Amino acid sequence: MDDARSISPRIHGAIAHDIGVEILGGVRKPGDVFGGEIEASEALGISRTAYREAIRILAAKGLVESRPKAGTRVTPRQRWNILDPDVLAWTFEGEPDPVFILDLFELRGVIEPAAAAFAARRREPHHLEEMKAALDDMERLGLADAEGRAADQRFHRTILAAAQNEALAALASSVGAAVSWTTKYKQRSRALPRDPLPDHVRVYEAIETGDPAAAHAMMAELLHLAVADMELPKRE
Amino acid sequence: MDDARSISPRIHGAIAHDIGVEILGGVRKPGDVFGGEIEASEALGISRTAYREAIRILAAKGLVESRPKAGTRVTPRQRWNILDPDVLAWTFEGEPDPVFILDLFELRGVIEPAAAAFAARRREPHHLEEMKAALDDMERLGLADAEGRAADQRFHRTILAAAQNEALAALASSVGAAVSWTTKYKQRSRALPRDPLPDHVRVYEAIETGDPAAAHAMMAELLHLAVADMELPKRE
DNA sequence: CTCCTATTATGTCTGAGTTATTATTAAAGG
DNA sequence: CCTTTAATAATAACTCAGACATAATAGGAG
Numbered sequence: 001m002d003d004a005r006s007i008s009p010r011i012h013g014a015i016a017h018d019i020g021v022e023i024l025g026g027v028r029k030p031g032d033v034f035g036g037e038i039e040a041s042e043a044l045g046i047s048r049t050a051y052r053e054a055i056r057i058l059a060a061k062g063l064v065e066s067r068p069k070a071g072t073r074v075t076p077r078q079r080w081n082i083l084d085p086d087v088l089a090w091t092f093e094g095e096p097d098p099v100f101i102l103d104l105f106e107l108r109g110v111i112e113p114a115a116a117a118f119a120a121r122r123r124e125p126h127h128l129e130e131m132k133a134a135l136d137d138m139e140r141l142g143l144a145d146a147e148g149r150a151a152d153q154r155f156h157r158t159i160l161a162a163a164q165n166e167a168l169a170a171l172a173s174s175v176g177a178a179v180s181w182t183t184k185y186k187q188r189s190r191a192l193p194r195d196p197l198p199d200h201v202r203v204y205e206a207i208e209t210g211d212p213a214a215a216h217a218m219m220a221e222l223l224h225l226a227v228a229d230m231e232l233p234k235r236e
Numbered sequence: 237m238d239d240a241r242s243i244s245p246r247i248h249g250a251i252a253h254d255i256g257v258e259i260l261g262g263v264r265k266p267g268d269v270f271g272g273e274i275e276a277s278e279a280l281g282i283s284r285t286a287y288r289e290a291i292r293i294l295a296a297k298g299l300v301e302s303r304p305k306a307g308t309r310v311t312p313r314q315r316w317n318i319l320d321p322d323v324l325a326w327t328f329e330g331e332p333d334p335v336f337i338l339d340l341f342e343l344r345g346v347i348e349p350a351a352a353a354f355a356a357r358r359r360e361p362h363h364l365e366e367m368k369a370a371l372d373d374m375e376r377l378g379l380a381d382a383e384g385r386a387a388d389q390r391f392h393r394t395i396l397a398a399a400q401n402e403a404l405a406a407l408a409s410s411v412g413a414a415v416s417w418t419t420k421y422k423q424r425s426r427a428l429p430r431d432p433l434p435d436h437v438r439v440y441e442a443i444e445t446g447d448p449a450a451a452h453a454m455m456a457e458l459l460h461l462a463v464a465d466m467e468l469p470k471r472e
Numbered sequence: 473c474t475c476c477t478a479t480t481a482t483g484t485c486t487g488a489g490t491t492a493t494t495a496t497t498a499a500a501g502g
Numbered sequence: 503c504c505t506t507t508a509a510t511a512a513t514a515a516c517t518c519a520g521a522c523a524t525a526a527t528a529g530g531a532g
Contacts, residue, residue, distance in 0.1 A: 010483065012292065036514060047485045049285065052515090056248065056289045060296035060322070068515045069493040081320060082406050086296070103403040106354070110404070114346040167339040168346070170318050171407065244492070246516065272481055283518045288482090304482040305526040 011046055015054035017090065023063050023074055024087065025094035034064075034072045061087050085174050092181040101182055102235050108179055109223050111172050112156070116203060116219035117212040119162035127162035131155055131204050139197055153180075155200060159219075162207070183230065199225060247282055251290035253326065259299050259310055260323065261330035270300075270308045297323055319407065324414040337418055338471050344415055345459050347408050348392070352439060352455035353448040355398035363398035367391055367440050375433055389416075391436060395455075398443070419466065435461060 009017075022028045034040050034055075041051035055072055058064045062081045066072040081087055082100075091100070119127070134155040141148035156176060160169040199222040206214035245253075258264045270276050270291075277287035291308055294300045298317045302308040317323055318336075327336070355363070370391040377384035392412060396405040435458040442450035 012483085016296075037516095038514095049484060049486090053289060053292045053483095056292045057296040060252075060293040062321075066515060067493065068491070069495090069513055071514060078406075080406075082403060083319065084317060085298075100402060103401045106401055107403045107407070110346060110350040118342070165339045165342055166336060167318060167343045167411075170314075170316075171343070175403075246492095248516085273483095274481090285519090286517060289516095302482065303526070304524065305480055305528090307481060 011050045012053035012057065015044060015046065015051060016057040019054065020058055020061075020063060020086070020090040021093050023058070024091045028074050030074045030076045032074045036071070063087070083171065083174055085177070088174060088178040089181075092178060096182075099235070104175055104178055104182075105223075105227055108172070108175050109220065109227075111168065111175065112159075112223060113216040113219040115160055115163040115165070115168055115172060116207060116215040118165060118168070119159045120207045120210050120212040120215040122164045123162040123207055123210075127158055128204075128208055130158045131162075131207070134158060135197070135200060135204060138200065143196065152200075155204075159203075159207070194225070194229060196222070196226065247286045248289035248293065251280060251282065251287060252293040255290065256294055256297075256299060256322065256326040257329050259294070260327045264310050266310045266312045268310045272307070299323070319410055321410050321413070324410060328414060328417045332418075335471070340411055340414055340418075341459075341463055344408070344411050345456065345463075347404065347411065348395075348459060349452045349455040351396050351399040351401070351404055351408060352443060352451040354401060354404070355395045356443045356446050356448040356451040358400045359398040359443055359446075363394055364440075364444055366394045367398075367443070370394060371433070371436060371440060374436065379432065388436075395439075395443070430461070430465065432458070432462065 019028070035043070037048050037051060041048045044051065055064060055066060059066060061084050062075060062079045064072055065075045082091070134151045137151035138148055138155065141151065143149055143152065153176075157173070160172050163169065199218070203215060203218040203222055206218050255264070271279070273284050273287060277284045280287065291300060291302060295302060297320050298311060298315045300308055301311045318327070370387045373387035374384055374391065377387065379385055379388060389412075393409070396408050399405065435454070439451060439454040439458055442454050
């Protein structure tokens, strides 16, 4: 159940993490060149092997590029795989650009209503059962409780499963996780200004009825209200 | 201009590519274990270093997982970063699952209309100029011509730029590229059954007017008609 | 059933040699 | 004399080989 099974961090993974955070945090900017492998690895106190494997990981995510003679340098930002789960996580370890956070909320606002609409068409009985169970847990435990929030996540995950679109699901889970990083801190400081349960129930009812347009609208409203509850700066 | 500057394939990259294609092609299934590093690298005729770096690349994309003693194995499919540009490319080197292709078309059908709607709100004068220039080229050259298709791509890219959402742009370019690979072969076999230019013009006009709802609708129709022109199997 | 030990594959290190790309230089042409 | 092109040298990533360390699993002892 707990998919966050932390496998002991190897050196190459740890270094990839550290450099990745530096790049996404703006410490290393596009075009910056790393020192030679011997130099850089010695500076970190690790072997060239481990250092090279770390660089290979970053290159696989589009963050850096290595060429003989030219050296290893940070690639232009547009080539970064910013939706890669690791890259998203590294982004939020620093102070992410508020504009980028808005971008993510917008993206979620596009994806999840669409997923709800597909779910209304393709949901199967067991999906409805899981959603109903999640709603019950949310009501019983409340969102102040950790298990209650887990039920909330389960509700959204089940909608994605019911939408029966693998690509949509992969994307939404990444973006959803990233969005939750941003809410985690702010939400806990003060009590929730409103009860989100009725919004969820309306989404469920639309999906249960099999009304794609209503499911789309209800989910859009749920997200809109959730965003309004936060103190996010407006775009422009 | 030509961003497809093919840097000579190093060994680790070539091996990562080959194994990646095997995984996405179903030759290696989730749970399958690779032979030990010494064994596997010797079988490929390469050093352990190069083999390990290839595995690191695949692990960075979520395709494999290595643990001491347990060995390296293909991860369950739901952990794959299927929207990673490389993973998408590797997928389409084999015979991609028709259902997955439908998933991608659906995803594009969700993303691009949303991008068009945002573009209608946020487009700046130079975006309109670029879109108009692209439309002119499309009309002048036609979609039979390679440059004409390039103009088509430019039109869609400009819309993404005008939408001013980095995450949306990154996603759409990946998905768009993947979708274009599926059409490439089929389209060239027979003449286009209809002229797609009027559809594009309508999208442009909606964005130029600044009408998000119209832009959304026109783009959705454009994509819908483009899909209808292909011989895709219906879902279920 | 629990704890400990042995096994084993990945992980890490060192140092050498190779290759590809860039920068420099020289030569040819205008 | 200046510009362009081709050969050359320098450099950094790339590849290789072999050894040792570490950690997770399997099996046996208590």
